[in-house]
Amino acid sequence: MGFGWQELLIILVIVALIFGTKKLRNIGSDLGGAIKGFKDSVSTDPVDPEETESLEKSEEHTESSEKKD
16 A cells, blocks of 8 residues: 555645755755756766876876966
8 A cells, every 4th residue: 555646745844844945945945956966977988097197197296387477
């Protein structure tokens, strides 16, 4: 036995009364952003460790040259 549409509607109304619609919108937005970020991180190709090291070295070099100016 599962929930029917009437029970789900009642639960939705109760949740909306407890949290308020603005808070629910914020929660939905945050959850959507988290899911999108997770999907992006999973779908991208893994970065080569050598590439990461070269990027870090170039960033350090850029930061040190900016500090000299």
